[in-house]
Amino acid sequence: MSEAFRIGIAGLGTVGAGVVKILQQNGAMIAERAGRQIEIVTVSARGKKDRGVDLSKYKWADKPESLADEKLDAVIELMGGAEGTARTLVTKSLENKKHVVTANKALLANHGFELASIAEKNGVNLMYEASVAGCVPIIRSLRAGFTSNRITGVYGILNGTCNYILTQMRVSGRNFDDVLKEAQAKGYAEADPAADVEGMDAGHKTAILAAIAYGVKPNFKGVKLKGITKLTDVDIKFAGKLGYKIKLLGISRDHGGKIVQSVEPCLVPADDPLGSIEDVYNAVFVEGDFFETPLLTGRGAGEGPTASAVVADIVDLARGVRTPTFGIPASKLKDMKAMDLGETQSKFYMRITVLDKPGVIADISAILRDQNISIESVLQEGRDPGQPVNVVMTTHEARRSNISESCRQIAKLDSTIGEPCLLRVVVL
Numbered sequence: 001m002s003e004a005f006r007i008g009i010a011g012l013g014t015v016g017a018g019v020v021k022i023l024q025q026n027g028a029m030i031a032e033r034a035g036r037q038i039e040i041v042t043v044s045a046r047g048k049k050d051r052g053v054d055l056s057k058y059k060w061a062d063k064p065e066s067l068a069d070e071k072l073d074a075v076i077e078l079m080g081g082a083e084g085t086a087r088t089l090v091t092k093s094l095e096n097k098k099h100v101v102t103a104n105k106a107l108l109a110n111h112g113f114e115l116a117s118i119a120e121k122n123g124v125n126l127m128y129e130a131s132v133a134g135c136v137p138i139i140r141s142l143r144a145g146f147t148s149n150r151i152t153g154v155y156g157i158l159n160g161t162c163n164y165i166l167t168q169m170r171v172s173g174r175n176f177d178d179v180l181k182e183a184q185a186k187g188y189a190e191a192d193p194a195a196d197v198e199g200m201d202a203g204h205k206t207a208i209l210a211a212i213a214y215g216v217k218p219n220f221k222g223v224k225l226k227g228i229t230k231l232t233d234v235d236i237k238f239a240g241k242l243g244y245k246i247k248l249l250g251i252s253r254d255h256g257g258k259i260v261q262s263v264e265p266c267l268v269p270a271d272d273p274l275g276s277i278e279d280v281y282n283a284v285f286v287e288g289d290f291f292e293t294p295l296l297t298g299r300g301a302g303e304g305p306t307a308s309a310v311v312a313d314i315v316d317l318a319r320g321v322r323t324p325t326f327g328i329p330a331s332k333l334k335d336m337k338a339m340d341l342g343e344t345q346s347k348f349y350m351r352i353t354v355l356d357k358p359g360v361i362a363d364i365s366a367i368l369r370d371q372n373i374s375i376e377s378v379l380q381e382g383r384d385p386g387q388p389v390n391v392v393m394t395t396h397e398a399r400r401s402n403i404s405e406s407c408r409q410i411a412k413l414d415s416t417i418g419e420p421c422l423l424r425v426v427v428l
Helices: 014-025 027-034 064-069 084-095 105-121 138-145 160-172 176-185 200-214 233-241 303-319 360-370 400-411
Strands: 002-010 036-044 074-077 099-102 151-157 244-255 258-269 281-288 296-299 345-355 375-380 388-395 421-425
Touching: 002 014, 002 064, 002 084, 002 303, 014 027, 014 036, 014 303, 027 036, 027 303, 036 064, 036 303, 064 074, 064 084, 074 084, 074 303, 084 099, 084 105, 099 105, 099 303, 105 200, 138 151, 138 200, 138 281, 151 200, 160 176, 160 233, 160 244, 160 281, 200 244, 200 258, 233 244, 233 345, 233 388, 233 421, 296 303, 345 360, 345 400, 360 375, 360 388, 360 400, 400 421
Parallel strands: 002 036, 002 074, 074 099, 258 421
Antiparallel strands: 151 244, 151 281, 244 258, 281 296, 345 388, 345 421, 375 388
16 A cells, blocks of 8 residues: 555544544545545644544644644645635645645635635645535536536525524524524534624635636625525515425526626425425535536535545545646636626515505506516415505516616505515526
């Protein structure tokens, strides 16, 4: 067997400890599959404490950045964060001709092109399967399995925390705040859940997938973000009555060379493949000019799934697999030509709180007509003259800028209360 493949691990949280556990428990089997032993040489983390794995055999580095200077074949960065120590360590490691494996989606979404260029210049690999959808091999599929096709669209449930919250809101009838507290208690949501529930986490992943799919530089700033914090149990119930479930989707599409990227809660048919993905599971659907993939699905987070994806990347490196960071040489990545979300067309769900009095529906219908929007269905529950009631409409395909303008005008009517709730309807 060849000389051992030497690695250092920076970050020993849930994922880092999981990587150590897998390599300790399955080391002999992994060595057979990799063609050489995977040897952990050095580890580093914030403070020495019990992490549930035996670290006594490894060198301890107080400063994670020092791993870039050690005699290692690869540095495994599992600290997280787009800036600071993580960025310094990855940059320096690549500059020192060391391969890097990371699960850091924020780093890649914000600095992926810069890091890919450094890796290419120094003849090393930057691997990151674990950064998107946990153990779902979507990065590997886009970079290798789908190379014969022009990708036209990538859709995904990319955040397990949000999918869990939306699933439990629908099943239990509870509101967002109650379910969020439960998710935090179970460890599915962080103490500060903003990155998840405001859509930033899914936005980072959407930018990464778009870069590989379309051969462009990652453009996180170009992802339009809308989280789930303003969703109510009312909308989830209405969606169910209409035969839909609400899912937070990361979506990118190529419209003739212009790319649109968004993260937003959408209605998907309950019997659609995406509609069946519940709780903390992730799923990704890819469209190409000669194929449509079956849904790739699996657990999107947690020690086992994410650590398994990290180890898979380490094994590829030990085998000698060499792949451009975003599927093509960094020098060939193009600047993204962004398409404004308002230019896209889709079906929409609109919930409007109105005073129950004559002429309200006619006024709303007139606004939609003037914006060239055709109504597909109308749903109203109960009557209480003079009191607020919810009216739900679904539309046929309409231009997003038109439906947004309609919402602005409807909100100004004397008979409406507050802003309409507008959600995109997506059918695979």
